[in-house]
Amino acid sequence: xxxxxxxxxxxxxxxxxxxxxxxxxxxxxxxxxxxxxxxxxxxxxxxxxxxxxxxxxxxxxxxxxxxxxxxxxxxxxxxxxxxxxxxxxxxxxxxxxxxxxxxxxxxxxxxxxxxxxxxxxxxxxxxxxxxxxxxxxxxxxxxxxxxxxxxxxxxxxxxxxxxxxxxxxxxxxxxxxxxxxxxxxxxxxxxxxxxxxxxxxxxxxxxxxxxxxxxxxxxxxxxxxxxxxxxxxxxxxxxxxxxxxxxxxxxxxxxxxxxxxxxxxxxxxxxxxxxxxxxxxxxxxxxxxxxxxxxxxxxxxxxxxxxxxxxxxxxxxxxxxxxxxxxxxxxxxxxxxxxxxxxxxxxxxxxxxxxxxxxxxxxxxxxxxxxxxxxxxxxxxxxxxxxxxxxxxxxxxxxxxxxxxxxxxxxxxxxxxxxxxxxxxxx
Amino acid sequence: xxxxxxxxxxxxxxxxxxxxxxxxxxxxxxxxxxxxxxxxxxxxxxxxxxxxxxxxxxxxxxxxxxxxxxxxxxxxxxxxxxxxxxxxxxxxxxxxxxxxxxxxxxxxxxxxxxxxxxxxxxxxxxxxxxxxxxxxxxxxxxxxxxxxxxxxxxxxxxxxxxxxxxxxxxxxxxxxxxxxxxxxxxxxxxxxxxxxxxxxxxxxxxxxxxxxxxxxxxxxxxxxxxxxxxxxxxxxxxxxxxxxxxxxxxxxxxxxxxxxxxxxxxxxxxxxxxxxxxxxxxxxxxxxxxxxxxxxxxxxxxxxxxxxxxxxxxxxxxxxxxxxxxxxxxxxxxxxxxxxxxxxxxxxxxxxxxxxxxxxxxxxxxxxxxxxxxxxxxxxxxxxxxxxxxxxxxxxxxxxxxxxxxxxxxxxxxxxxxxxxxxxxxxxxxxxxxxxxxxxxxxxxxxxxxxxxxxxxxxxxxxxxxxxxxxxxxxxxxxxxxxxxxxxxxxxxxxxxxxxxxxxxx
Numbered sequence: 001x002x003x004x005x006x007x008x009x010x011x012x013x014x015x016x017x018x019x020x021x022x023x024x025x026x027x028x029x030x031x032x033x034x035x036x037x038x039x040x041x042x043x044x045x046x047x048x049x050x051x052x053x054x055x056x057x058x059x060x061x062x063x064x065x066x067x068x069x070x071x072x073x074x075x076x077x078x079x080x081x082x083x084x085x086x087x088x089x090x091x092x093x094x095x096x097x098x099x100x101x102x103x104x105x106x107x108x109x110x111x112x113x114x115x116x117x118x119x120x121x122x123x124x125x126x127x128x129x130x131x132x133x134x135x136x137x138x139x140x141x142x143x144x145x146x147x148x149x150x151x152x153x154x155x156x157x158x159x160x161x162x163x164x165x166x167x168x169x170x171x172x173x174x175x176x177x178x179x180x181x182x183x184x185x186x187x188x189x190x191x192x193x194x195x196x197x198x199x200x201x202x203x204x205x206x207x208x209x210x211x212x213x214x215x216x217x218x219x220x221x222x223x224x225x226x227x228x229x230x231x232x233x234x235x236x237x238x239x240x241x242x243x244x245x246x247x248x249x250x251x252x253x254x255x256x257x258x259x260x261x262x263x264x265x266x267x268x269x270x271x272x273x274x275x276x277x278x279x280x281x282x283x284x285x286x287x288x289x290x291x292x293x294x295x296x297x298x299x300x301x302x303x304x305x306x307x308x309x310x311x312x313x314x315x316x317x318x319x320x321x322x323x324x325x326x327x328x329x330x331x332x333x334x335x336x337x338x339x340x341x342x343x344x345x346x347x348x349x350x351x352x353x354x355x356x357x358x359x360x361x362x363x364x365x366x367x368x369x370x371x372x373x374x375x376x377x378x379x380x381x382x383x384x385x386x387x388x389x390x391x392x393x394x395x396x397x398x399x400x401x402x403x404x405x406x407x408x409x410x411x412x413x414x415x416x417x418x419x420x421x422x423x424x425x426x427x
Numbered sequence: 428x429x430x431x432x433x434x435x436x437x438x439x440x441x442x443x444x445x446x447x448x449x450x451x452x453x454x455x456x457x458x459x460x461x462x463x464x465x466x467x468x469x470x471x472x473x474x475x476x477x478x479x480x481x482x483x484x485x486x487x488x489x490x491x492x493x494x495x496x497x498x499x500x501x502x503x504x505x506x507x508x509x510x511x512x513x514x515x516x517x518x519x520x521x522x523x524x525x526x527x528x529x530x531x532x533x534x535x536x537x538x539x540x541x542x543x544x545x546x547x548x549x550x551x552x553x554x555x556x557x558x559x560x561x562x563x564x565x566x567x568x569x570x571x572x573x574x575x576x577x578x579x580x581x582x583x584x585x586x587x588x589x590x591x592x593x594x595x596x597x598x599x600x601x602x603x604x605x606x607x608x609x610x611x612x613x614x615x616x617x618x619x620x621x622x623x624x625x626x627x628x629x630x631x632x633x634x635x636x637x638x639x640x641x642x643x644x645x646x647x648x649x650x651x652x653x654x655x656x657x658x659x660x661x662x663x664x665x666x667x668x669x670x671x672x673x674x675x676x677x678x679x680x681x682x683x684x685x686x687x688x689x690x691x692x693x694x695x696x697x698x699x700x701x702x703x704x705x706x707x708x709x710x711x712x713x714x715x716x717x718x719x720x721x722x723x724x725x726x727x728x729x730x731x732x733x734x735x736x737x738x739x740x741x742x743x744x745x746x747x748x749x750x751x752x753x754x755x756x757x758x759x760x761x762x763x764x765x766x767x768x769x770x771x772x773x774x775x776x777x778x779x780x781x782x783x784x785x786x787x788x789x790x791x792x793x794x795x796x797x798x799x800x801x802x803x804x805x806x807x808x809x810x811x812x813x814x815x816x817x818x819x820x821x822x823x824x825x826x827x828x829x830x831x832x833x834x835x836x837x838x839x840x841x842x843x844x845x846x847x848x849x850x851x852x853x854x855x856x857x858x859x860x861x862x863x864x865x866x867x868x869x870x871x872x873x874x875x876x877x878x879x880x881x882x883x884x885x886x887x888x889x890x891x892x893x894x895x896x897x898x899x900x901x902x903x904x905x906x907x908x909x910x911x912x913x914x915x916x917x918x919x920x921x922x923x924x925x926x927x928x929x930x931x932x933x
Contacts, residue, residue, distance in 0.1 A: 114779070115821050168822070282655060283755065305755070306655045308824070329658055329696075334791040334811060337658040337696040339752060344823040363823045366866050388866050391821055411820075413776040413869040 040153040052143060052151040058101035060086065063094040065392060065409030065419035069120035072398040073127070073145075077405040077421065080120040080129045082107075084417055089118070089131050091141065092149060094419055102150045104141045109134030115392070117166065119182070123174035130157075130172045130182055136165035138182060138195065157182065157195055159206045164193060171232035173240060181234075183209060183242045183255075185227035192227030192244055192255065194262075209242065209255045210264045223248050231290045233298070243267075243288040243300050252285025252302055254315070267313060267320050270304065282306030289348035291356070301325070301346040301358045308341030310360050310371065312378075325358065325371045325378045340364040345393040345408075352402050359383070359406050361390030368393050368408045368420065384408065384420055401425070449653055449747070456649035460666040460689035464708065467734035468900065470641055471714040472682040476725030477521045479925040480640050481530060485632050489513040490532075492539065493631075494624025499616055506544045507620045514539070517563075523681050527570045527583055532629065534563040539621050545603050554601035556608075558621045560590040565629050571637075571675050577645070578675040580637050586626040593618045637675060641726055642905035643686055645669065652695060652746040655753050661695030661745035680716045688900075690737050695746025697789055703740045704793055706733045709917045722911040724922035730900065731918040735796050738900075739807075743790050751787030756819050759785045765818060767889060772882045774868045775828050780818030784827065786890055787815045791831065800916045804837045804854060814886065832861040832883050836891065840912030840919065846926050848896040849909045856891065858884045899923075 033043035037050035044051045066082040080091045081101075087108070092101035107116060119130040129141040138157040143149070167187030174180050182195045192210040197203075212223045225247025232242045240257035252268040270284035282304050289301040297316035304311055308328035314321050330340040344361040351357050351372065358371045368383045368390040384390070388411040395406040406422040472480060494510040517534035538559040545552045567586035572579045595614045597607075606613055638645045644667040651662050669675060670685040677683075694700065714727040742748065756762060762785045770777050777784075791811025798805055815829045835857045841850035861883045863874060899921060901907060907923040 305824075307657075327657075329656075332813070334699045334813075336699045336789065336791070338789055338813075338815075339656060339787075341824050361823065363820075364817075364826045366825065391823070411779065413867050415776075415779060 040155050052147055052153040054148075054150045055102035055104060055152050057150065058083075058088070058090050058092070058099070058103055063090070063099050063101060063419040064417035065407065066417045067115050067118040068392045068407040068409055068419060069118050069129075069394050070396045070405050070407045070421075071120055071122040071127070072396045072403060072405055073122045075398065075401060075403065077396070077407075077423065078120070078122065078127060079407055079419065079421070080118050080131075081419060082116055082118060082131075084114055084415065089116070089129070089139075089141075091120070091127070091129050091152070094421060095423075100149055102152065104129060104152055104154055105131065105133075105139060107133055117168060117170045117184075119170050119172035121172045121174045123178055124176050125178050128172060128174050128180060130170055130180075132166040132170065132184075136167065136187060138164075138166045138170065138184065140180065140182075157204055159195065159204050162206045164195070164206060165189075167228075169227070169229050169244075171230040171242060173232045173234045175234065175238070181232070181240060183227075183230050183232050183240075183244075185230065185244075190224030190226060192230065192242070194242075194257075207262065209257075209262045210244075210253065212246075212248070225249075226253075229286050229288050229302075231288045233290045233292050235292060235296065241290060241292075241298055243285075243290050243302070245285040245288065245302075247283075250283035250285070250306075252288070252300070252313075254298075254300075267300070267315065268302075268311075268322060270306070284311070287344050287346045287360075289346040289358070291348045291350055293350060293356075294354045299348060299350075299356055301343075301348040301356070301360070303343030303346065304328075305343075308339050308343065308364070310343035310346070310358065312356065312358065326360070326369070326380055330365075342369065345391065347394045347396075349395065349397040349404070351397070357395075357397070357404070359393045359395045359408075361393050361408070363390070366390055368406070368422075370406070383422055384410075386410075387412070389420055451651045451653055453649040453651070454646075456647050456664060458664070459647050460664040460691035462691075463666065463668070463687035463689035464706070464731070464734050464737055465687050466670045466685050466711045467688040467731055467737075468643070468686045469711045469714060469729040470643060470684040470686075471680065471716070471719065471727045471729075472637075472641065472684075472725065473716050473719040473727070474521055474523055474681055475723070476719070476925070477523060477528060477682055478519050479725045480637070481521060481633055482516070482519050483925060484635060484640065485519070485532070485629070486513075486516055488516055490516050490534070490628070491632065492624055492628045494620070494627060496544070497620060497623070504545050504547070507541055507616060508624070510539060510541055510624050512539060523677055523679055525679065526677050527568050528580075528677055528682075529568050530566070530633070532565045534565070536561050537563050539624070540598065541617055541620060543603065543606060543617075545605075547603075552601075552603040554603050554606055555598040556617050557594075557596045557598050558617050559594045559596070560592060560621075562591040563625060564589045564591070565625060567626075567630065567633070569633065569677075571677055573675075577636055578638065578669060579634060580640075581634050582630045586629050588622040588626045590618060590622060593621070637682060638669065638684055638686075639902075641684060642902040642907060643667065643684060644688075644900060644902055645686065650745070654746070654749075656697070656749075658696035659746040659749045661698075661747075662693040663741050663745040663747075664691045664693075665689070683714075685711065688734055688737075690741040692741040692744040694744045695749060697746050697749035698744055699791065701744075701793065703737065703744065704795075706736045706740075709733045712915065712917060714920055718913060718920065719922060722922040723924065724910055725925050726907060726923040728899070728921045728923060729918045730921065732796060732798050735798075735805075735919070739796060740793050743793055748788065748790045748794075750789075751785055751815075752817060752824075754785075756781070756783050756785045756817065756824060759783070761786070763889060768816060768886060769882065770816070770828060770867075773828070773863055773865075773874055773879060774870055774872075775865045776867055776869045777818055777827050779820050780825070780827060781820075784816055784818040785824075786886075787817065788890075789813045789815075798914050798916060798919060799837075800914055802837075803914045804839045805851070805914060805919065807836045807838060809834050809836075814883075814890070827867050828863060828865040830861055830863045830879075830883050830886070832880075833859045834887060835859075840897075840909075840914065840921070841894070842910050842912075843896060843908065845896075846906050846908050847901055847903075848898050849912060849921050850894060851897050852894050853888075853891055856884055856887050858887065 032048035041050040042053040064083045089105040090101045117132040126144045165188040167185040170184035179197045194207040228245040230244040242255040270282040284304045286303040300313040310326040342362045355373045366388040367385040391409040393408040404424045408420045496508040499505045522529045568584035570583035572581040647666045666689045674685040794809040837855040838851040843850045911922040
């Protein structure tokens with residue numbers, strides 16, 4: 001190096017040193033969480049622990065009611081809903097002037113029927129919410145009860161080496177150990193499939209529940225409509241039951257998971273025989289809702305879509321019986337009967353007397369109804385009839401307190417959505 | 428042009444054909460309908476019609492000649508026949524008279540093959556003979572015969588057969604050496620036998636029940652409304668019988684048939700719990716043969732206004748006017764695109780509904796018919812018709828709007844190509860007293876009457892279409908084609924022509 005170059009180099013270094021003294025200090029990684037938090041958790045810097053990240057508060061003036069689901073936890077209702085205006089998935093306590101709802105997701109793309117699938121379960125350790133994006137990706141939100149109401153983990157339910165496209169309708173079951181099972185209609189395959197959490201907070205496996213391969217169960221040739229309107233329950237022995245609609249054949253089907261295997265049967269073919277009329281087929285098995293009674297019998301509420309009737313079935317000792325809860329007929333002002341299509345958006349629980357309680361929608365008159373069995377007969381009550389109400393009707397019951405919370409969407413002409421919440425104590 | 432979705436077919440249903448999907452027909456019902464409408468229907472077969480009827484009876488293309496074996500006088504061992512043969516049909520002329528019908532059938536060149544048999548010990552000697560005539564003329568007379576189970580056309584005077592230039596020839600060889608074509612006695616026997624079998628065959632073929640020949644319903648039938656909805660399943664019982672007095676008679680005008688019809692319904696629950704309204708009895712008016720000649724018709728069928736009204740009421744009470752919602756909206760062949768109904772014109776916001784909708788009808792009262800001879804139309808008035816529009820919202824069948832209205836339709840009869848039906852063109856639709864209810868209206872503001880009525884009228888034009896058909900009160904597979912109609916003050920005359928055997932029922 002020549003003297004001239006060396007001088008230049010030293011000057012540059014001095015210049016750099018002086019300049020660096022004037023610059024602010026570069027930030028360095030100094031998180032209080034060690035080791036670093038793995039997604040979906042984030043670091044709570046104050047506490048120095050990994051937690052679910054805080055979700056943004058819902059900014060809307062009133063809580064919408066699209067795709068409403070409800071659970072009761074610690075005496076309070078928790079709802080999951082979709083805001084069609086903001087395209088946001090929301091969860092929280094909707095009551096009061098300042099509802100504590102948080103945003104779990106903002107959906108992009110065209111949504112089927114403008115009402116994404118939502119499922120909500122209060123597990124033993126956490127709240128679980130499942131929803132489907134426009135592309136058919138299932139998302140799972142979860143909040144432990146220890147966490148504050150705005151701390152939720154959100155993950156995309158993905159299967160290594162597998163794929164799926166979630167269509168309309170999904171049922172969520174959570175085991176006592178917190179492992180989730182999501183049963184859903186795969187829109188591309190046209191079948192009923194299940195996503196099962198294999199490891200807590202970890203990997204998922206995908207299972208075929210009903211591919212319709214055993215065509216002798218039904219006589220119809222077309223396939224592709226299996227698994228709509230699924231609902232699921234888990235027994236104390238860990239068995240799973242899933243009731244769902246086969247749109248190809250118009251029937252009600254039941255899938256059973258026992259000892260690691262799925263089996264399928266047709267519960268209601270929808271055909272009726274009348275002495276005076278030929279066989280009449282109907283489309284049945286839509287809007288299913290399942291429950292287990294105290295004796296372990298499986299109870300199912302569902303819709304006969306052809307006649308607009310609400311049906312109630314019981315499967316006990318492998319024998320399925322069915323009765324009509326609401327025939328879907330009303331008397332009009334001319335004293336003649338006319339159809340009042342009921343049996344949509346069903347939810348089923350048992351009251352303190354182990355008797356079934358069903359909430360449903362009369363879609364003809366846009367009313368929210370409840371049916372309960374009293375003294376062997378079904379008693380129908382109109383819970384709400386102002387405006388267009390009853391869409392996405394759902395209810396939950398707190399077995400400890402007897403409190404029942406019923407939710408539904410009320411639609412305003414023009415597409416406005418609001419949540420109707422009926423809080424009944426001791427019902 | 429949208430074809431009417433059979434709503435009006437049912438609304439104006441006659442007494443016979445209903446589409447198989449909507450009704451089940453029982454041909455042996457228990458019991459009969461009571462309180463018949465006297466002389467509710469009258470039919471006139473013109474001279475042309477009688478010829479057509481007898482031609483159909485004989486065989487439009489071929490006439491069956493059947494004769495059993497016959498002995499020969501003076502020759503005990505010889506037998507002529509039997510004959511089983513079809514010959515070409517000829518020209519039939521009929522002349523109706525005061526109480527009889529003269530008929531003459533002229534057959535073209537005809538050949539009959541007649542075997543002879545002679546028993547000879549253990550053997551039978553068979554020969555075959557050909558009797559050929561250049562033409563054959565068969566004349567006979569028919570009259571109406573009242574019998575225990577109805578009225579029959581019977582041969583009153585045995586057919587007279589004239590054979591033109593009969594030629595007899597042996598076919599092949601003859602095993603009977605005693606017989607020869609040159610034998611005049613044998614020749615006379617064979618020609619006489621041919622004359623006999625032709626006469627007997629014609630006589631047997633032309634006798635029959637004229638009421639059945641014109642396919643008039645003369646029995647009891649039960650129609651059950653088929654529907655997925657139990658509350659729509661009513662029943663209709665129809666009983667037809669010849670009127671009292673002289674209901675089947677021949678005259679110079681032709682053959683007249685008069686029938687009584689009784690209609691009874693078991694109400695469906697989709698109609699108000701009311702009974703049929705009284706219908707004034709109407710005396711029948713003669714059908715002019717000139718009218719049949721004007722249309723080249725074979726049959727004129729007069730349906731009186733009382734019968735039409737009674738039928739309309741019975742069909743309504745049986746549930747046949749309760750329509751719609753039997754199929755999923757997306758698969759409903761009678762459905763519409765939402766935008767076609769222009770619900771926005773009456774302030775209904777159906778933006779959340781799927782693109783296809785279904786329309787349902789139910790009657791809040793009994794419809795009625797008036798016949799207008801001046802304008803040649805049938806006016807049907809339907810009070811308190813409830814029209815509901817259903818769409819799918821979030822996959823659920825929801826009622827978007829309901830309109831109650833009184834409507835009057837003017838229907839003009841038209842000819843049809845299909846057998847057994849009469850066309851009805853919807854000329855005008857008038858709407859009065861319309862009221863709308865809908866939870867999907869954005870505003871509570873009342874609609875102007877004119878706006879609502881205009882919208883409702885447009886809706887009905889879509890629903891009813893521009894043309895429909897009226898099934899005629901005839902037996903199935905009747906083959907009668909409507910070629911015209913005349914509306915009179917008290918009845919409607921439907922002019923019919925016998926179709927060929929290739930023309931089927933709708």
